Amino acid sequence: MTVPRAFIFDMDGTIVDNMAFHTKSWLAFFERRGHAIDADEFFRSTAGRQGHEIMRTYLDAGLTKEDAALLDAEKEELYRELYAPHLEAVAGFEEFIATAQQEDVRLAVATAAPPANIVFTLDGLDLRRHFDAVVGAADVARGKPNPDVFLLAAERCGVAPEHCIVFEDAPLGVEAARRAGMRAVVLTTTLPAEAFAEFDNVVKLARDFSELDIGELFATTPFTQQAQ
Structure with missing residues (x-):
């Protein structure tokens, strides 16, 4: 199985x-x-x-x-x-998630955004239909770097944390993934790679989704730090 x-x-x-x-x-x-x-x-x-x-x-x-x-x-x-x-998805995102779905990878959004911004972005780009779970600020008491939003997303997807990979652009988000016991991929849309040097759960840094390979990501060693 x-x-x-x-x-x-x-x-x-x-x-x-x-x-x-x-x-x-x-x-x-x-x-x-x-x-x-x-x-x-x-x-x-x-x-x-x-x-x-x-x-x-x-x-x-x-x-x-x-x-x-x-x-x-x-x-x-x-x-x-x-x-x-200016609303548009990062380069390669839609192709990346389409491939992930073909490979039976479950998809979730876990964001600190309020409901109106989630509607603005996901519905504005017609992306919500692709996700098995969408978790936002209204769903958890604590924001990142607490792991709550990622753990709830994993729970709603029915996937153990060690089999989840988080995609982030901010240090507080990568730290939240670390506390959740999840590997992280960093998109350097906002900060350079060196801003994430301290994180041992980062398995890949990329400028956009066109640089990512799904098989390569899941071939990395699962991160086992337990939630705090």
Whole structure:
């Protein structure tokens, strides 16, 4: 009997090369409130975290859930306005997942994005139909680097963590995969390869999906770090 296998994809910066637009929207959001932030440091510290976690870190640790949700909605509306004219999948993605499906690999999305952004991206590109599971910020209490979103995606696919490979573009996401006991493939859409040198669960770095071979990825040694 064949062991079930899965690919779990982060969305922003991985399925779509959009992180520059997220950064622009955050800069504009904070500028409205008189805050100046360093774009590079902000990305490294926050990519993969949920919106309410970021709001509490940068604005007010005592924000209520309702107030944080309103602020997050404002920021995400800015992002969608900026990115909408540029919405497209990373090169090779659709061909890659089509091949994966032919080889009986289960597919999931595991993202820190709120529901409106998941609809904007997956439905905007007509990609949702390809996935066995879609897990977002509304489905888990904690964002990355906690492993919750990846573990739930694996559970919904019916695949053990050691047989899942995560696709990510951010260090916090790769760390979340490590804590979940999963191998990771890094897309260097946002950061250079050296930004991921410390991670022992990274099995491949690539500029886009056209550089990836499914058989080669699953031939790598499973990573066995247990969830924390």
